[in-house]
Amino acid sequence: MSRNYTTQMDAARQGIITREMEIVAAKEKMAAEDLRALVAEGKVAICANKNHKALNPEGVGSMLRTKINVNLGVSRDCKDYDLEMQKVMSAVDLGAESIMDLSSHGNTQPFRRKLVAECPAMIGTVPIYDSVIHYQRDLAELTAQDFLDVIRLHAEDGVDFVTLHCGITQDTVRQIRNQSRKMNIVSRGGSLVFAWMSMTGEENPFYEYFDEILDICAEYDVTISLGDACRPGCLADATDNCQIDELSRLGELVERAWKRNVQVMVEGPGHVPLNQIAANMEIQKTLCHGAPFYVLGPLVTDIAPGYDHITAAIGGAVAAMHGAAFLCYVTPAEHLALPNLDDVRQGIIASKIAAHAADIAKGLPGAREADDKMAAARRVLDWEAQFACALDAETAQRIRQSRMPEDGHSETCSMCGKFCAVRSMNKALNHEYIDIL
Numbered sequence: 001m002s003r004n005y006t007t008q009m010d011a012a013r014q015g016i017i018t019r020e021m022e023i024v025a026a027k028e029k030m031a032a033e034d035l036r037a038l039v040a041e042g043k044v045a046i047c048a049n050k051n052h053k054a055l056n057p058e059g060v061g062s063m064l065r066t067k068i069n070v071n072l073g074v075s076r077d078c079k080d081y082d083l084e085m086q087k088v089m090s091a092v093d094l095g096a097e098s099i100m101d102l103s104s105h106g107n108t109q110p111f112r113r114k115l116v117a118e119c120p121a122m123i124g125t126v127p128i129y130d131s132v133i134h135y136q137r138d139l140a141e142l143t144a145q146d147f148l149d150v151i152r153l154h155a156e157d158g159v160d161f162v163t164l165h166c167g168i169t170q171d172t173v174r175q176i177r178n179q180s181r182k183m184n185i186v187s188r189g190g191s192l193v194f195a196w197m198s199m200t201g202e203e204n205p206f207y208e209y210f211d212e213i214l215d216i217c218a219e220y221d222v223t224i225s226l227g228d229a230c231r232p233g234c235l236a237d238a239t240d241n242c243q244i245d246e247l248s249r250l251g252e253l254v255e256r257a258w259k260r261n262v263q264v265m266v267e268g269p270g271h272v273p274l275n276q277i278a279a280n281m282e283i284q285k286t287l288c289h290g291a292p293f294y295v296l297g298p299l300v301t302d303i304a305p306g307y308d309h310i311t312a313a314i315g316g317a318v319a320a321m322h323g324a325a326f327l328c329y330v331t332p333a334e335h336l337a338l339p340n341l342d343d344v345r346q347g348i349i350a351s352k353i354a355a356h357a358a359d360i361a362k363g364l365p366g367a368r369e370a371d372d373k374m375a376a377a378r379r380v381l382d383w384e385a386q387f388a389c390a391l392d393a394e395t396a397q398r399i400r401q402s403r404m405p406e407d408g409h410s411e412t413c414s415m416c417g418k419f420c421a422v423r424s425m426n427k428a429l430n431h432e433y434i435d436i437l
């Protein structure tokens with residue numbers, strides 16, 4: 001059936017409630033008409049490329065459940081596509097709503113097409129990563145048209161959103177060279193754009209040819225995730241001129257995209273001290289007109305390599321509570337290596353905890369349901385019911401079963417054994433004798 005709209009935003013503005021809007025509204029426990037209005041305004045993005053037939057659509061917006069993204073893909077040093085596919089499926093099972101394929105080695109198209117054919121989660125890419133390997137030419141040899149052609153290739157392949165670092169210009173190149181930023185640019189895509197601009201002396205092609213990019217995105221309904229090349233890479237760089245200048249330019253591009261009915265999200269920091277996160281969310285909302293905010297962390301300290309899933313979850317929970325809509329997961333391998341299966345799992349669980357904690361704080365309908373069920377199950381020491389509510393039941397079961405109480409009091413756990421407060425209180429309130437010794 002041919003559709004009489006280009007993008008979800010175009011449909012929403014024509015008053016059409018699409019199949020995707022109906023599915024998302026049901027998941028969010030809201031009226032489809034209310035969701036349509038939010039999509040029309042740009043406050044919710046439904047990243048749904050018309051060629052991604054396996055997609056189970058999700059909405060991204062601060063008034064909806066907080067979504068999480070998992071980055072995967074092969075690199076020169078870890079190029080096992082089967083292993084990456086296993087990570088994808090495990091990520092989807094654990095509740096990831098989005099997968100970004102950041103492959104930077106070999107022929108990336110078969111893996112991308114397999115993802116689109118099989119993966120129900122939203123799929124994102126960073127086309128500039130693929131440009132060098134697609135053409136097998138060095139960065140400086142690529143032309144602006146080459147970059148546009150790779151965006152089109154990803155759009156045709158069915159990618160739901162693309163990260164494009166449109167917000168840096170030759171002014172940013174001068175700014176970075178003249179300012180004493182501790183970590184310069186730490187965004188991989190951003191550093192490639194910066195390097196290309198430095199080597200060629202030309203303007204950022206993703207900025208200069210933004211209208212051509214909008215044509216491609218409108219044709220396939222690809223959401224643009226406006227990349228933050230200048231996201232702070234350490235606490236000392238947080239909320240500095242480079243970051244805010246770029247954000248302001250991204251705000252202009254949000255309006256240009258919306259004029260053409262192209263959906264957008266805006267990417268955000270980075271490494272940010274806890275006390276600056278709320279202000280960062282407010283600045284983004286103001287400068288970017290309420291477009292959904294996709295945060296990469298924020299990591300609240302720089303000194304915990306090996307534990308950055310925790311530093312990011314702390315920042316992510318606070319960011320989402322203050323308006324971020326979408327959290328990019330961070331694994332314990334961040335800053336150290338390509339994550340393995342276990343790192344991926346730990347990163348996802350940490351992000352899910354952050355997203356869930358924020359949803360409770362936001363008071364979303366039904367957000368606390370599982371927590372209340374958990375409390376009821378703990379109150380009666382019903383272990384199976386507790387596992388059924390757990391974000392990671394497998395780990396919870398494994399820990400309990402490996403360390404059961406020795407004295408046969410299996411209704412308690414080995415933390416307190418017969419001193420179990422829950423058991424004592426249940427017995428006391430029932431006027432039962434409490435045997436401790």
Ligand code: SF4
Pocket residue numbers: 412413414415416417419420421422423
């Ligand atoms: S033994 Fe202690 S930790 Fe375990 S369920 Fe009872 S009160 Fe909770």
